Amino acid sequence: MKKLHTKMNEYLANQMVGFIKLHNLHWYVQGKGFFVLHEKFEELYDESAQIIDDVAERLLAVGEKPVASLKKALELATLAELDDKFISSEDAIVALYKDVEFWIDASKEMVTLAEEAKDVSTADLFTGYITSYEKLLWMLKAYQA
Ligand SMILES: [Fe+2]
Known part of the structure:
Protein backbone atom coordinates (compact mmCIF):
# COMPACT_ATOMS: atom_id res chain seq x y z
CA MET A 1 0.00 0.00 0.00
CA LYS A 2 1.32 3.46 -0.94
CA LYS A 3 1.99 5.98 1.82
CA LEU A 4 -1.00 7.98 0.51
CA HIS A 5 -3.35 5.04 1.07
CA THR A 6 -1.87 4.07 4.44
CA LYS A 7 -2.39 7.66 5.57
CA MET A 8 -5.91 7.73 4.11
CA ASN A 9 -6.77 4.71 6.23
CA GLU A 10 -5.32 6.45 9.28
CA TYR A 11 -7.44 9.52 8.45
CA LEU A 12 -10.46 7.24 8.10
CA ALA A 13 -9.73 5.56 11.46
CA ASN A 14 -9.38 8.97 13.08
CA GLN A 15 -12.73 10.07 11.61
CA MET A 16 -14.31 6.94 13.12
CA VAL A 17 -12.95 7.94 16.52
CA GLY A 18 -13.98 11.55 15.84
CA GLN A 30 -23.51 20.94 29.88
CA GLY A 31 -23.99 24.60 30.69
CA LYS A 32 -24.29 27.87 28.80
CA GLY A 33 -24.86 27.39 25.10
CA PHE A 34 -26.09 23.82 25.59
CA PHE A 35 -28.83 23.99 22.97
CA VAL A 36 -26.57 25.53 20.32
CA LEU A 37 -23.69 23.14 21.01
CA HIS A 38 -25.87 20.03 21.29
CA GLU A 39 -27.24 20.83 17.81
CA LYS A 40 -23.84 21.73 16.38
CA PHE A 41 -22.25 18.47 17.52
CA GLU A 42 -25.06 16.57 15.82
CA GLU A 43 -24.45 18.48 12.57
CA LEU A 44 -20.73 17.70 12.87
CA TYR A 45 -21.14 13.98 13.48
CA ASP A 46 -23.42 13.81 10.46
CA GLU A 47 -20.67 15.49 8.41
CA SER A 48 -18.12 13.08 9.88
CA ALA A 49 -20.28 10.12 8.80
CA GLN A 50 -20.23 11.49 5.25
CA ILE A 51 -16.45 11.94 5.35
CA ILE A 52 -16.04 8.34 6.60
CA ASP A 53 -18.10 7.07 3.67
CA ASP A 54 -16.40 9.28 1.08
CA VAL A 55 -12.85 8.43 2.18
CA ALA A 56 -13.63 4.69 2.41
CA GLU A 57 -15.23 4.68 -1.04
CA ARG A 58 -12.32 6.66 -2.52
CA LEU A 59 -9.96 3.96 -1.19
CA LEU A 60 -12.11 1.29 -2.84
CA ALA A 61 -12.20 3.27 -6.08
CA VAL A 62 -8.40 3.18 -6.25
CA GLY A 63 -8.32 -0.55 -5.49
CA GLU A 64 -7.44 -0.33 -1.79
CA LYS A 65 -9.20 -1.66 1.32
CA PRO A 66 -10.66 0.80 3.84
CA VAL A 67 -10.57 0.01 7.55
CA ALA A 68 -14.04 -1.27 8.43
CA SER A 69 -13.93 -2.46 12.03
CA LEU A 70 -13.65 -0.52 15.27
CA LYS A 71 -10.90 -2.87 16.48
CA LYS A 72 -8.74 -2.04 13.46
CA ALA A 73 -9.72 1.63 13.58
CA LEU A 74 -8.51 1.90 17.19
CA GLU A 75 -5.21 0.29 16.23
CA LEU A 76 -4.67 2.87 13.47
CA ALA A 77 -6.16 5.99 15.07
CA THR A 78 -4.02 8.71 16.60
CA LEU A 79 -6.86 11.00 17.74
CA ALA A 80 -7.35 10.85 21.51
CA GLU A 81 -10.79 9.94 22.86
CA LEU A 82 -12.70 11.71 25.63
CA ASP A 83 -13.83 10.13 28.90
CA ASP A 84 -17.49 9.22 29.34
CA LYS A 85 -18.33 12.12 31.60
CA PHE A 86 -20.06 15.50 31.61
CA ILE A 87 -18.08 18.37 30.13
CA SER A 88 -18.65 22.13 30.44
CA SER A 89 -19.57 24.01 27.28
CA GLU A 90 -16.26 25.93 27.55
CA ASP A 91 -14.19 22.73 27.74
CA ALA A 92 -16.27 21.16 24.95
CA ILE A 93 -15.42 24.07 22.65
CA VAL A 94 -11.72 23.80 23.56
CA ALA A 95 -11.80 20.06 22.78
CA LEU A 96 -13.53 20.69 19.47
CA TYR A 97 -11.18 23.55 18.59
CA LYS A 98 -8.12 21.33 19.10
CA ASP A 99 -9.63 18.61 16.94
CA VAL A 100 -10.53 21.07 14.16
CA GLU A 101 -6.89 22.21 14.12
CA PHE A 102 -5.90 18.53 13.97
CA TRP A 103 -8.26 17.97 11.00
CA ILE A 104 -6.89 20.97 9.11
CA ASP A 105 -3.31 19.66 9.49
CA ALA A 106 -4.31 16.07 8.66
CA SER A 107 -6.28 17.18 5.58
CA LYS A 108 -3.36 19.32 4.37
CA GLU A 109 -1.03 16.35 4.76
CA MET A 110 -3.42 14.27 2.66
CA VAL A 111 -3.51 16.91 -0.09
CA THR A 112 0.30 17.00 -0.18
CA LEU A 113 0.54 13.20 -0.42
CA ALA A 114 -2.19 13.06 -3.08
CA GLU A 115 -0.44 15.75 -5.14
CA GLU A 116 2.87 13.85 -4.87
CA ALA A 117 1.04 10.74 -6.13
CA LYS A 118 -0.56 12.83 -8.92
CA ASP A 119 -3.98 11.78 -7.65
CA VAL A 120 -6.00 14.94 -8.36
CA SER A 121 -9.33 13.47 -7.29
CA THR A 122 -8.08 12.54 -3.82
CA ALA A 123 -6.38 15.93 -3.53
CA ASP A 124 -9.69 17.57 -4.43
CA LEU A 125 -11.60 15.52 -1.84
CA PHE A 126 -9.29 16.56 0.98
CA THR A 127 -9.03 20.16 -0.23
CA GLY A 128 -12.78 20.37 0.39
CA TYR A 129 -12.24 19.18 3.96
CA ILE A 130 -9.60 21.87 4.55
CA THR A 131 -12.11 24.51 3.39
CA SER A 132 -14.85 23.16 5.71
CA TYR A 133 -12.62 22.82 8.76
CA GLU A 134 -11.08 26.27 8.28
CA LYS A 135 -14.58 27.75 8.09
CA LEU A 136 -15.53 25.90 11.28
CA LEU A 137 -12.38 27.18 13.01
CA TRP A 138 -13.34 30.76 12.14
CA MET A 139 -16.87 30.16 13.47
CA LEU A 140 -15.53 28.72 16.73
CA LYS A 141 -13.34 31.81 17.17
CA ALA A 142 -16.36 34.02 16.52
CA TYR A 143 -18.47 32.03 18.99
CA GLN A 144 -15.83 32.42 21.71
CA ALA A 145 -15.15 36.15 21.08
FE1 LIG B 1 -29.18 13.25 19.72
Missing part, protein backbone atom coordinates in the same frame (compact mmCIF):
# COMPACT_ATOMS: atom_id res chain seq x y z
CA PHE A 19 -17.52 10.45 14.97
CA ILE A 20 -17.96 8.86 18.42
CA LYS A 21 -16.14 11.75 20.08
CA LEU A 22 -18.67 14.18 18.58
CA HIS A 23 -21.47 12.01 19.97
CA ASN A 24 -19.75 12.10 23.36
CA LEU A 25 -19.78 15.92 23.21
CA HIS A 26 -23.37 15.96 21.91
CA TRP A 27 -24.49 13.86 24.90
CA TYR A 28 -22.25 15.12 27.71
CA VAL A 29 -21.97 18.87 27.09
Whole structure:
Protein backbone atom coordinates (compact mmCIF):
# COMPACT_ATOMS: atom_id res chain seq x y z
CA MET A 1 0.00 0.00 0.00
CA LYS A 2 1.32 3.46 -0.94
CA LYS A 3 1.99 5.98 1.82
CA LEU A 4 -1.00 7.98 0.51
CA HIS A 5 -3.35 5.04 1.07
CA THR A 6 -1.87 4.07 4.44
CA LYS A 7 -2.39 7.66 5.57
CA MET A 8 -5.91 7.73 4.11
CA ASN A 9 -6.77 4.71 6.23
CA GLU A 10 -5.32 6.45 9.28
CA TYR A 11 -7.44 9.52 8.45
CA LEU A 12 -10.46 7.24 8.10
CA ALA A 13 -9.73 5.56 11.46
CA ASN A 14 -9.38 8.97 13.08
CA GLN A 15 -12.73 10.07 11.61
CA MET A 16 -14.31 6.94 13.12
CA VAL A 17 -12.95 7.94 16.52
CA GLY A 18 -13.98 11.55 15.84
CA PHE A 19 -17.52 10.45 14.97
CA ILE A 20 -17.96 8.86 18.42
CA LYS A 21 -16.14 11.75 20.08
CA LEU A 22 -18.67 14.18 18.58
CA HIS A 23 -21.47 12.01 19.97
CA ASN A 24 -19.75 12.10 23.36
CA LEU A 25 -19.78 15.92 23.21
CA HIS A 26 -23.37 15.96 21.91
CA TRP A 27 -24.49 13.86 24.90
CA TYR A 28 -22.25 15.12 27.71
CA VAL A 29 -21.97 18.87 27.09
CA GLN A 30 -23.51 20.94 29.88
CA GLY A 31 -23.99 24.60 30.69
CA LYS A 32 -24.29 27.87 28.80
CA GLY A 33 -24.86 27.39 25.10
CA PHE A 34 -26.09 23.82 25.59
CA PHE A 35 -28.83 23.99 22.97
CA VAL A 36 -26.57 25.53 20.32
CA LEU A 37 -23.69 23.14 21.01
CA HIS A 38 -25.87 20.03 21.29
CA GLU A 39 -27.24 20.83 17.81
CA LYS A 40 -23.84 21.73 16.38
CA PHE A 41 -22.25 18.47 17.52
CA GLU A 42 -25.06 16.57 15.82
CA GLU A 43 -24.45 18.48 12.57
CA LEU A 44 -20.73 17.70 12.87
CA TYR A 45 -21.14 13.98 13.48
CA ASP A 46 -23.42 13.81 10.46
CA GLU A 47 -20.67 15.49 8.41
CA SER A 48 -18.12 13.08 9.88
CA ALA A 49 -20.28 10.12 8.80
CA GLN A 50 -20.23 11.49 5.25
CA ILE A 51 -16.45 11.94 5.35
CA ILE A 52 -16.04 8.34 6.60
CA ASP A 53 -18.10 7.07 3.67
CA ASP A 54 -16.40 9.28 1.08
CA VAL A 55 -12.85 8.43 2.18
CA ALA A 56 -13.63 4.69 2.41
CA GLU A 57 -15.23 4.68 -1.04
CA ARG A 58 -12.32 6.66 -2.52
CA LEU A 59 -9.96 3.96 -1.19
CA LEU A 60 -12.11 1.29 -2.84
CA ALA A 61 -12.20 3.27 -6.08
CA VAL A 62 -8.40 3.18 -6.25
CA GLY A 63 -8.32 -0.55 -5.49
CA GLU A 64 -7.44 -0.33 -1.79
CA LYS A 65 -9.20 -1.66 1.32
CA PRO A 66 -10.66 0.80 3.84
CA VAL A 67 -10.57 0.01 7.55
CA ALA A 68 -14.04 -1.27 8.43
CA SER A 69 -13.93 -2.46 12.03
CA LEU A 70 -13.65 -0.52 15.27
CA LYS A 71 -10.90 -2.87 16.48
CA LYS A 72 -8.74 -2.04 13.46
CA ALA A 73 -9.72 1.63 13.58
CA LEU A 74 -8.51 1.90 17.19
CA GLU A 75 -5.21 0.29 16.23
CA LEU A 76 -4.67 2.87 13.47
CA ALA A 77 -6.16 5.99 15.07
CA THR A 78 -4.02 8.71 16.60
CA LEU A 79 -6.86 11.00 17.74
CA ALA A 80 -7.35 10.85 21.51
CA GLU A 81 -10.79 9.94 22.86
CA LEU A 82 -12.70 11.71 25.63
CA ASP A 83 -13.83 10.13 28.90
CA ASP A 84 -17.49 9.22 29.34
CA LYS A 85 -18.33 12.12 31.60
CA PHE A 86 -20.06 15.50 31.61
CA ILE A 87 -18.08 18.37 30.13
CA SER A 88 -18.65 22.13 30.44
CA SER A 89 -19.57 24.01 27.28
CA GLU A 90 -16.26 25.93 27.55
CA ASP A 91 -14.19 22.73 27.74
CA ALA A 92 -16.27 21.16 24.95
CA ILE A 93 -15.42 24.07 22.65
CA VAL A 94 -11.72 23.80 23.56
CA ALA A 95 -11.80 20.06 22.78
CA LEU A 96 -13.53 20.69 19.47
CA TYR A 97 -11.18 23.55 18.59
CA LYS A 98 -8.12 21.33 19.10
CA ASP A 99 -9.63 18.61 16.94
CA VAL A 100 -10.53 21.07 14.16
CA GLU A 101 -6.89 22.21 14.12
CA PHE A 102 -5.90 18.53 13.97
CA TRP A 103 -8.26 17.97 11.00
CA ILE A 104 -6.89 20.97 9.11
CA ASP A 105 -3.31 19.66 9.49
CA ALA A 106 -4.31 16.07 8.66
CA SER A 107 -6.28 17.18 5.58
CA LYS A 108 -3.36 19.32 4.37
CA GLU A 109 -1.03 16.35 4.76
CA MET A 110 -3.42 14.27 2.66
CA VAL A 111 -3.51 16.91 -0.09
CA THR A 112 0.30 17.00 -0.18
CA LEU A 113 0.54 13.20 -0.42
CA ALA A 114 -2.19 13.06 -3.08
CA GLU A 115 -0.44 15.75 -5.14
CA GLU A 116 2.87 13.85 -4.87
CA ALA A 117 1.04 10.74 -6.13
CA LYS A 118 -0.56 12.83 -8.92
CA ASP A 119 -3.98 11.78 -7.65
CA VAL A 120 -6.00 14.94 -8.36
CA SER A 121 -9.33 13.47 -7.29
CA THR A 122 -8.08 12.54 -3.82
CA ALA A 123 -6.38 15.93 -3.53
CA ASP A 124 -9.69 17.57 -4.43
CA LEU A 125 -11.60 15.52 -1.84
CA PHE A 126 -9.29 16.56 0.98
CA THR A 127 -9.03 20.16 -0.23
CA GLY A 128 -12.78 20.37 0.39
CA TYR A 129 -12.24 19.18 3.96
CA ILE A 130 -9.60 21.87 4.55
CA THR A 131 -12.11 24.51 3.39
CA SER A 132 -14.85 23.16 5.71
CA TYR A 133 -12.62 22.82 8.76
CA GLU A 134 -11.08 26.27 8.28
CA LYS A 135 -14.58 27.75 8.09
CA LEU A 136 -15.53 25.90 11.28
CA LEU A 137 -12.38 27.18 13.01
CA TRP A 138 -13.34 30.76 12.14
CA MET A 139 -16.87 30.16 13.47
CA LEU A 140 -15.53 28.72 16.73
CA LYS A 141 -13.34 31.81 17.17
CA ALA A 142 -16.36 34.02 16.52
CA TYR A 143 -18.47 32.03 18.99
CA GLN A 144 -15.83 32.42 21.71
CA ALA A 145 -15.15 36.15 21.08
FE1 LIG B 1 -29.18 13.25 19.72
